[in-house]
Amino acid sequence: MKFIDSKFMRDICNVTKQSYDNGWDERNGGNISIRITEDGKHADLYWGYEDGAKPTSEFPTHLMSHIARLKTDKNQRVVMHCHPTNFIAMSFTQTLDEKRLSRILWKMQAESLVVFPEGIGVIPYMTPGTNEIGEATAAKMSEFKVVMWPHHGIFAVGSDPDETFGLIETVEKAALIFTTIQAQGGNILQDITNEELKELAQAFGVTANSKFLK
Template sequence: MKMINKKDEILLNVPEIQELMKLTQDMWKMGWDERNGGNISYLLKEENIIPYLSEAYPKRQMVLDFKVELLKNQYLLVTASGEYFRNIIMDPLATLGIIRISEDGNFAEIVWGFEGEGKPTSELSSHLMSHEARLAEDPEHRVIMHTHATNLIAMTFTHVLSEKEMSSTLWKMCTECIVVFPEGVGILPWMIPGTDEIGIETASKMKDFRLVVWPHHGIFGSGATLNEAFGLIETAEKAAEIYMLVKSHPAGIMQEITDQQLIDLAKAFNVKPNPLFLS
């Protein structure tokens, strides 16, 4: 890690920032975030961050291409555009930053980090729109996480791209899947990343799903905490890995969890599975 001054050292020890630094290192080691792949944004509670932010920090203002009214005056910890997850733990001041959304929702002000004229992830539109969509469904929501989970990407080449069928397949690969994401997974058509268009479509899916698959690219996950969002993706990725192993086996699938067993499982754990995805 580079030499840092006292005020930055204090801020870097804020639990949310420490947690993000460690988690991104784990995600890189898992092979999900090669090069500059992947991005995370974390809605910070004002009372947890304001005491550490100094008016002495230089500020830069960014005009947003879209208005985010539900996020006005909110602070977000965001990974930087073009930076590598593997480097975050070594150089957090260049690879992370905190932005504040303006009162009118038209601007983002960089209040810390993004050293060397860096800027937030190129997927910022998808993140901000998805935060708004999830907050409308869950006031405890805090995290949007995009990663290139290997087996989920592979699955989009070998499995029909149907939300019902992919959700059902994932549920049947691991017993706990229907408990962890009973609503299933949303799926977009292939789209160019980093655009407002994919942000709009992702946010639309986030109204119904906490996991949204970008075919041949990766997945967006959400949660109230970093651990929750990561655990959600991790569970779906494990199910996709099992599917890919089974898919490649000469015998194929010889037996599986039935729809009735999934219904019984959901009832036992008091969750409500998406009724459209069960026979």
């Protein structure tokens, strides 16, 4: 399989194990896909799917997300889905508003704005495994690298498995800090200001979503 870098395969093994160890891939939950650089005219089975097993029901969402992201950044070949606990919890307690959720996560740590300056996309709760949720996710992927599936999980994209997993880690760490603040009473005495967010973006050479900075 020379069309798939062997390092990608090792990285897939590493990040999926770490995701499982983090409790984000209970049982057989979660999935990852890589857009390879073949001609796209055929598919080959190299291993797995014995005893009648089939690809994940979320396969259509992966395909649609790859297509959408290809138009935005052709180097982003990895789509990963898992179930980060604190990020999911926020979808139960916070308004499902992209600007509000993005700003909360940006303000939890300096790394957030640097790693996902676009903010996060949010779709309504939808039944997983359908073409409809795939279409909704892909529509958000044209603008965001991270999409929240309320009450379910996260979809993220990146150039390789390690980068994609690191993106999810950063989002979940911010969600964990927010959860900890709420557990301590939720009384925020000081935080990263709007001006400091702008300074962060300038210092690290990223373009923050101007709609969310206002």
